[in-house]
Amino acid sequence: MRAIQFLFSGMMAASVLLSGCAHHASAPPVPASISLTAPLHGDFGHYTLALTWQPGFCTGPEGNSCQADQPKTPLIGLHGLWASRPSDLIKAQVPVTTWWRKGCSLYEGDASSPVPRFSPTLSHRLSDVVAHTHSDLVAHEYAKHVHCFGMQEEQFFSVATQLRDRFAALPSAQHLTSEPGTVIAKADLTREIEADTGPLPDRGVQFQCNTPPQGQSVLAQIWFTLKPDALSRFPKADAFMSSPQVQDNCPASFLVPQWNR
Template sequence: MRAVQFLFSGVMAACVLMSGCAHHPPAPPPATTTTLSLAAPQHGDFGHYTLALTWQPGFCTGPEGSSCQADQPKAPLIGLHGLWASRPSDLIKAQVPVTTWWRKGCGLYEGDAASPPPTFSKALSHRLSEVVAHTHSDLVAHEYSKHVHCFGMDGEQFFSVASQLRDRFEQLPSARHLTAESGMVIEKADLTRQIETDTGPLPERGVQFQCNKTPQGQSALAQIWFTLKPDSLSSFPKTNAFMSSPQVQDNCPARFLVPQWGN
């Protein structure tokens, strides 16, 4: 009889535990992605974005970085240059060369009129100061004037999205591996394969690299450019966010230096 009572008590205890579980289901896993989207109220019929990320030691020693300012942060190594819309259709119809768009950007619509400086929340201002190179002219203001203002996009939202795209890449194993290779000469094909391990197969020219020259004449990584679909930013860095760049813009040789600060 004692054995029966013991068995009955065990069954009842199990039922109580199961009942408790039924009333307290496990919490769903936290969301791993944030919806990222941008709406361009003006000239919004462009074909793609170029997400331009900087390798800060290489970018700051090149012509665009102009060695950067003395207060340039030494970390993180992967920074944000910009998020550039391609030519809107009216410029294509007017046969404006793509190189003119690259050079002038919104100036083609706004002439020499200076756009008002962007205003950001304190949090975003701090974040941009961490990840955007401290060039001798204000790079954030330049990016806003050349690549954002004529599209009528909200500056806070635009740079928030751009910085989050940068963060998503930096968190990938391929980005961490690249950081570990600072100071080394690497194969471009190896870096591309490592990125594709994280993203999935990429279209031709879905990722391109920009190199500067060291004072010794060695090619050194300065930027990584991703060609993205305007309506698929939330999918980045997965393969369906990418498209093939219409232009060849990769100027890095098959082997190049991943520079570190001071070389």
Template structure:
């Protein structure tokens, strides 16, 4: 009996580890002279209802998805006079030839399929080529870290606040006020909201952009993880709609 208890305990621990991975630190081995990361999370029903939308195989379960994890412009490019807007447009192509698609294991690929918007061409490939490859990251660690941050947000009070209001019109100020209250961070532009007009001509939330300290991402979503973004990119109006599936 004791032996079976030990076996069951080990299986449970293994299962918990698989569901709640603790990826290694995301440390750049090239071009690491950047100041902050932007964690871009998608409000999936809004994101998929704007522009070209998402492909028909898009899962319709998660409200919060993952767009990407973006390093800010390296200081070496700033010193060369490269405008930040160009960095936003071109990313890693400014630092060398484009990389090939990332090589990921099946479990991680399945996780990303559940949380990354399904677009054509693939958003996963795009994010790696534009935002990951040039920093010398292991793609498995890059995407494991980004997906772990998304999972932490899903379990946060901020997610509960938004989820309770899915299908409702909210105000810009109430969302940011709850962010400040729940995280303890009052840094300007630590969170920036992104909105677009959906196919029904309504202004909807599409993304949440968090400005993170690269050395303290393990503290996300609590206060120590945030920095103030030097750039104003919040474009949501005073009121907008939180679409639901």
């Protein structure tokens, strides 16, 4: 009887173990939850996630626009996560171009916004992925695009960096980082991104190019138009929406620049 009980117990234990392994193998990964809530002026229509191609972003009409300590990796960086015009500005007929130019100062006037404070971990991460422009780009982004919405800076920039990391992990982004120094077609890059995201709405992704002194258009930024309540689904297509404005200034083909050696 003892031998039979031992055998039965062993079979049950093996069954439970196999069942647990099978369940673990079939369980889909749970995506990290990413969301933001704006306590103030939160009735805007969309976010623009602005990512940078660092060698192009740091190259403007007058040459290098970044500091000497600009990291050479990663190539894909973070510019910002921009809320569109809140409804009270739309009702007041404030032009969208004025919102783009002035941002939170429309609410705060000449009052200076507090300097953002971050944990050491996030501060180091932002130093890695945000371009080292001659003025502090992170402080600028906070003052212009975050502070008047009442969002806490640590949470906001943590979400923005996670969205950047999600795109950078896609095969299309990995392929892009293997092509510095080559000329690519905008339509081909769009197709590669859509192979990862699914079909996107018109102007769901747009590109910004700079023109350095040599005169050739170079990739500087990639802009994604996202639903405010769907950030956790990025980079899947249902997180996107069509941008109300045409903001793509790149020609049909452009250079994916590399760092000057």
